[in-house]
Amino acid sequence: MKKNKRVLLASLSGSVIEWYDFYLYGTATGLVFTTLFFSNQDPAISVLLAFATFGIGYAARPVGSLIFGHYGDRIGRKAALMLTLIGMGGSSFLIGLLPTYGQIGLLAPILLVFLRLIQGISLGGEWGGAVLLATESAPKGKRGLFGSIPQLGVPLGLVAGSFSLTFIAYLTTDAQFLAWGWRIPFLFSAVLIVLALWIRGGVPETDAFQKQKDSGEIAKVPIAETFRYHRKSLFHVIGLKLGDGFFNVFLMSFVLVYATTYLDYSNEVALTALTIGCATMIITIPAIGYISDFIGRKIIYTTGLVLMFILAVPYFFLIEQSAAWLYYMQAGMLGVIWASIFATQGTLFSELFPAKVRYTGLSFGYQMAAAIVGFGPMLWAVMGDNYGSSPWVFGGFMMAGLAVSLVLSLFVPDTHKVSKYESDGIPASEQAEDSPHYDTEQQKVKKEKPLET
Incomplete structure (x- = not known):
């Protein structure tokens, strides 16, 4: 302990x-x-x-x-x-x-x-x-x-x-x-x-x-082995991160510009709203992580994406009504819904790669998506100059990114049942997504040892 x-x-x-x-x-x-x-x-x-x-x-x-x-x-x-x-x-x-x-x-x-x-x-x-x-x-x-x-x-x-x-x-x-x-x-x-x-x-x-x-199974060039054997998982990570990533960057940074520039809130109101969202996350992240050990990461992650998709446009309509709604929506969207995605993200993504290339696959996929969504504020500044605070424009942009992640989530395995942690020690070539040994090795793991959650 x-x-x-x-x-x-x-x-x-x-x-x-x-x-x-x-x-x-x-x-x-x-x-x-x-x-x-x-x-x-x-x-x-x-x-x-x-x-x-x-x-x-x-x-x-x-x-x-x-x-x-x-x-x-x-x-x-x-x-x-x-x-x-x-x-x-x-x-x-x-x-x-x-x-x-x-x-x-x-x-x-x-x-x-x-x-x-x-x-x-x-x-x-x-x-x-x-x-x-x-x-x-x-x-x-x-x-x-x-x-x-x-x-x-x-x-x-x-x-x-x-x-x-x-x-x-x-x-x-x-x-x-x-x-x-x-x-x-x-x-x-x-x-x-x-x-x-x-x-x-x-x-x-x-x-x-x-x-x-x-x-002795140490990868000579981990990124090469990742692309050779696990490129599907790599692109899953990039795609899954894109949707919530754009909304995350907005909720945790650009919301300050959006609220003060386009909605005429004071700096104090905008900062308070962001602080409320972050304070809520501190409670919800470990709670959701704990729950994921019982019901799995994928179902929580997908549910979070669906809720974000549904509430994308309403979020922008409501936060322009009053400071109270800005506080409520930051607490809900950032502190609860996005926090549920983020709480499971690291574990879910890591479970897609074997130990041999896990650090590289997990990090490169996530950071490539982060580099892409980092351009979000530049795009939103242009959108704001042309369309003001339009909920349909900003909400529609978020929905487009979330749609990509939702589609990809259908093809991601349920790591609560089988993950690459259980297949550590099996040669990378036999864990490759296009290898004829892949399915049989996974089934062997399921039969020979109980799975961790």
Whole structure:
């Protein structure tokens, strides 16, 4: 039991810190970087340049999934996760030390962009590794619960990253905040990283990887084996993530712009609504993860997609009625419905790949989808300029993405009954989706040993 608690703490702590750093940058972009690092006579250009660097973090995430997925499948989950922490924490700490444009000129934004790239690459390897650290160490019958715990890093990291800058801004004058106050949350990353490294350092390698290593079945080039033997599962992950991914990016970030720019709500109302949604997620994510161990991941995931599809247009109609409706819908759509999808996502996706390529397949599929949905805010800004807050336009866009995921969900196996965790140790060629051995090997597993849930 003590080992299980430390594993969960290790997966959660690193995940929280990674997302804290990632969202801290996003909050600082509008408050600090547009003024101190992208000096331009036209404020609109400064804002555009600053938010372009924010998007670079999303674009870099697939690169990180390939790098750390490769090492995670060849060297070990634990080693890869230690590196992602150092990369994210180190880059955030250095951002806190960067000279501004007024001090070193053009070199300031160049260094900022470079460090943002490191952040994106590190995050691209963190998510999949954190999920595997939990799911591959889970006791029998608790994989869904364990897999949901690192997902808490997203709402906790977002709230912590936004709150830290807001808190410092409250304690300082505007001049003090721009002069040195904004640097404190970035520099504080060093303390958090040391703590997380200590926690993760005491966690052993996962049993699944250790068995793979002991058997000598280590992939030479994991991404090549993933495309060769498990490309169907890879594209399933990308497609399944796209639908909820667009809505997720809206609910957790663009809703602030949408509510204040197009619906004329105050910043306080918009931030409160987002905080309510995140607070609800902290309760629902582990609860849904626990339930998934009894009824399966697929049924919960599909139900969440269906509810999101049905409520896509009503959501946009209702949030423009009053602040109360904005609060209710953020709690329902983000805190309950999307949280149910996200709670099961890491476990479901990981169950589609064998241990040999699990880190790579899980991470690359997820981060490719994340890179695509990262362009959502750019598209919505254009839609808002042309159509205003039209519920039919915004809701229709969400429905189109969700329709893709719903169709693909019909073809995803029910991993509650048979998953690749039960077939660990079987050669990858015999687990390939187009292999004549695939079905027979799965049936052999079902007959010879009881299945975990």
